[in-house]
Amino acid sequence: MIWVIASATMRESIRSKAFLGLLALYLVAVLLSRIAGWISGTDGDVVTTSIVFSLQSIFGVLVAVATGTALVQTEIQQKTLYTILSRPVKRWHFVLGKFLGLSGSLIAGQVIMVLIGLVYLRATGAQVTGWALLAGLLTMLEVLVMASVSLCWTALTTPLVAVALCLATYALGHAVGELPNLLYHLHGVKLLLCSALAALVPDLSRFVYRDLALHQIPITAADLAGRVVYGLLWISLFVTITTVVFRRKQL
């Protein structure tokens, strides 16, 4: 049953206007990225590559938030949720199926984005290496973590608030990576409190390998595995929280 829900969700997500619209916008943004390279006063390849890598992350997260927050709400509004739950489907099956479907569509979107980006870079003369693919893989993981975050916030709040909270989580998630460089300002209780609060937020900077891949700085297999495990653990946590909240929800 999980796979049925997942495949249906994936089809629905891929057909959604938000998904297709953001993908089209990504394409336009990638095409325009070369302009920054032209006016940079250099050969422009590094500048363009850097922007293309970032666009994959930004648009990927936007797709994750836009489709993730709308998923359950659409089911409730269209009353299809009641049809599903009236069948012998456990709620955790529903949540997991929804997340897997969402993940499938996001992975498909990310693969398309990576392909568009790399083909464009290659076509415009920029150097494309295998490290770029690894960077794309880690960005994909970042997007999946954000998808689980969006699902969790949607279960806890309304879709509109969930969008705002998702974007805030995204900002905080990248900020906590730099926090250790500022902690020396704090002492005692403040230091403990700040560290504890920061530990509650997924450190999204762990998925940012793109800036190093740009300069072909290698990443070790152990480092890569560590980052992947870290991402999977956060996804598991958010999906579990969503399941618990959804099970307690009066529908």
Add this chain to the structure above:
Amino acid sequence: MRRDWPLYLLILALAGALIAWNAVPLRDHSLHIRTSDLSFVPDPVLARMLNLGQNGAASKLQWIDSFSYFELQLDKRDDTLRGSGQSGFERLYTQLTAEDPYYGPFYEHASFNIGALTGRHDISLGFLLRGLSYMPHATQLWRQAAAELYASYDFDKRHPDEMNAFLDAWAENELDYVQRRQVWDWKNAMARRHDMGLGQLTYWQEQMHLYPPDSPGGRYIDNAMREEVAHYGVRELEALLYAYREHYIMAPLQLSEVLAPQLVRERFPMGLNVYLPYTIADHQLVLRDDPYGYPFLLIDGQVVSPGLQQRVFGPRPGKLLQNIGEYLAKHPQVPFPQDLETVRALGIEVPALAPQAHYLFTPAAHSITVSWDPPPGRPWPLTQQAGHLQH
């Protein structure tokens, strides 16, 4: 449809007005100097936090945006920020290099803008060295840092050993063979500047490996090198001779007297090179033979390398034959002299020769040649000379 026509009209009117409004600024095509306020350039850590994980792209875009700042500062030649009084370029590039420490142009531009524009070469060099700590194989950064050390700090004259060590570090980290050769060329050029008169030596040393020692090419190179070192030795001893005269207000009786430690230290404060005509033995400065194995001489107040004379003049008697010819032209009744004593008896000036050289007279042929004894010492093994001697 008919009922909605006022709305369509309103849409058209609004769209037309807005498009026209947007188009107004686009009519101005003239060039303006753009200015950008860099007063708020955040701390690098804060900047990285604000970039939401897009440090690479954000740094490049901010860099491009800051070009407008450069335009004004390049004209003003002043990048002081209002309020804090800090260098705008320094703050900007500190942030940019923290956001993407592996992007070479940031360091290059930082060095150029801060060093050349504001004259803060210390900060400029700091950026380049920071870049090299991230990218030890970046040729452009090495080159720019070396140029900065050379042009702004006169490093190769003031601290030749440190400059040499810097160039060695560059050569060691340089991955491209052609570039590495250029570093060696730089080192050679530095040596040439440091030891004037040995300009061609490194060239011949390189060429020497192409020819066997006993081949015509090998002999030619050996001769060229010996000539250059002999000329260098003569010049260096003459320089000491002049310094001796200036310092002691008298001429030395022997050439070895010019090797006063104080004079030598003034001339070579960093140590003696192996091509000098003197060296240190038993804690004393001692004269060496010339590169051909003959001792340097002081003849008529001038330094002479007998080996060089032999090389240049060979068996030709030079001025003596000319002096005899002039005398015989004035006194046609006098026969061609039989020997040196006769020449002296006639009052003809006899140019001094090295002790190892002798005039040989052939009166029947009206000819004089110079014969040379073998050198008393060993010719220099020039192929093995390298490095520097100690004080």
